[in-house]
Amino acid sequence: MAKPIFQRPKGTADLLADQTALWQHVESTARLLFGDYNFSETRTPIFENFDVFSRSAGDTSDVVTKEMYDFHDKGDRHIALRPEGTAGIVRAYVENKLYGPEFDKPYKTFYIGPMFRYERPQAGRFRQFHQIGAEAFGSMSPALDVEIIAMVVDFFKTLGLKKIKVVINTLGDQSSRDAYRQALIDYLKPHVNELSSDSQTRLEQNPLRVLDSKDPRDQVFVADAPSILDYLSENSTKHWTQVQAILRALNIEFEIDATMVRGLDYYNDTIFEIMTVDDTLKGAATIAGGGRYSGLVSEFGGPETPGIGFGIGMERLLSLLKAQNLTLVPEKQLDFYVVNIGEDTDVVAMQIVQAIRSFGYVAERDYLGRSAKAQFKSADRHHSKFVVTIGDEELANQVASLKNMNTGQQQTVNLSDLYTDLPTLIESKGDK
Template identity: 50%
Template sequence: MNINVPRGTEDLLPKDTVKWQAIENAYHRLAKIYNYKEIRTPIFERTELFQRGVGDTTDIVQKEMYTFTDRGDRSLTLRPEGTASVARAFVQHKMHGLPEQPTKLYYIGPMFRYERPQQGRTRQFTQFGIEAIGSADPAVDAEVISFAMESYQTLGLKSLKLVLNSLGDHESREAHRQALVDHFKPVESELCGDCQQRLEKNPLRLLDCKVDKDHPAMQNAPSILDYLNEYSANYFEQVKKHLDHMGIDFVVDETLVRGLDYYTHTAFEIMSEAEGFGSITTLSGGGRYDGLIQDLGGPEITGIGFALSIERLLMALEAEKVDLEEDETIDCYVITMGEEAKYAGSKIVDQLRKTGISTDQDYLDKKMKAQFKAADRNKARLALIIGENELNEGIANLKNLETGDQKSISLEEIVEKVKAEL
């Protein structure tokens, strides 16, 4: 009986992980440029965190979470997204007390949602995200959006579209909420079962429904932008002005609501417009969250962040035919012939590795020609050849596999000579 990976998951083989490493390294570098520090949270949390943080009315909480009871009869959930965990850690460790504010954090890690697997959507996926917590400055919103756009452009993507909206503050949202209830109530029976429940609990979620998206009532639903109070409208204008000054193009979409309950004020998505990318065009999304930190027991401060799926990023890179620079080379391949030479080779391989030189050797007792082929498959820059005769003379032959040049060197000078050749 063959045991394969669970549905909705995948193995990443070495030919794949080299691309992942290139992306992860790029994001680590970009985070440093923007002065964000890495945080690592547990893969599973108490279920209540996501019920309170993400929202009971969201599809994530109602349909998609991997929840289980542990041996202590505690309800735990594999994290479906990153913001709630980061917010919990921020509160638990009293990071609001740090002298440098806002607290700027980033994370990379696996998330889990029970969804129908399809291209670009798996049950285990990897998110990169950032959170800036502790400032209500519209400039921080623009910084987070800039980071998101730059993260794609740095890797070579060009067919990008930034979509922006404001969800307003609590007062604005309540006014809009009532307008939505009044608008959809007359056609409630025509809506799907989920939307009928959302109408009372969180009518804003109706605008994100995939089932009823073509219903006539959706086309002329009240716009949140018509219900923004003076503060919210001014805040949104400042965010847009910052983006204009930064030269970041965007379009305003008044139907953009995002899929999580904690969003307020700025909400945004970045989409791929590359030909052949697929029907699900969203690459990433984010927004501001007033009240989330307080809901989790922290002080009354605000934050903003975004998250992206690395799987979908790879799809976009493929659609735009962007080849990541992948360094699969090694510095040196040690080729030996004879038993004593092999012992000497193991010592040399170990010496080279300890000085930071990437090195490998044959472990299958191949003939010399086959060992050279192995060096070529490993994309080695140099080959170090040692046979019984060379060993007796205290030398080795160092061959540059890129130029074909070869010379004899003393065994005592191997590390020095190999370094000089690289």
């Protein structure tokens, strides 16, 4: 059997009408809730100069070394499809001088959109995937760290997700990281030949990334590795302590995982992951992650500016909503179906359906020249609340039949009234 000529690219998915309703529900919930926290939406290009991502993610990250979709365009510019949302937001923040005195501090923004990574497609992972994320620039306050975490928790609870778990760690400031980096090298070097090839490469370049390895050979040594918490500077210790205190004050339960480092190189101080724990999921599934960073804004040519943010994988989130039977969204239902009988009614049927829509109702009509019986079947299939019928006789008298499908009440209405006063007509009890 011959394969179809045209198929979607490997690692992508078509989101059809029966799926997009849930996507729109999740996205609109995010927009509404994030707005409550005074975050505004930013939309950046899907592709950027390659350096935007290589400089922000770090040369040793998997994103840069293995997963980037990059190419040279017709002007021989090195371009990459965005693999994550933060770098583009930072570039836009700097390029548009959003750090200026006329803008509020912290500057709060969020994004929703597709990302691209060339990785082996598997359950819940795609080469084109989607993220919801947010960033806040211009404040080092531990309270802002907690606000970001609280906003994500609030979002998931609003969607109805159960058994949410917050896991936090700190990577400390630069001096903390330098001290810890050396301690980690000293600990791992005697075992270098027993590490995975990836971790052997990372050991000198960025040893913290070894802690993030899922390779069983590395996990043996990660379990007994030194803890970053033992190498924090005074400032980082104070920040870390205050984050925990505010989380407790807001009754947000959390766990500390000193081996968590996140996947990108630009994080420092507070980092976090949010999981949902459910028996049906056979363990914990991470649905959001993020943290605080410094140096990224200045790396893009702006003033030294602290930032904090998070990212949520939409595909993973939606699969978890389905696993917890939280996919119910209001069924799309027609308010009106216009049945037109006879060729001469085609024009007026179009006028009627457009007039109905002008009042804000959802309306549909037949475009296939079908019989009245077939049109009524369509109205029933769409659970239309009202049916407007017009035939040659009604057209001659400039009237139409208006039927309430829930009550069975029916009335004859003037077309002029239908065009100008429809809400009043549908409140009428109909003909006796």
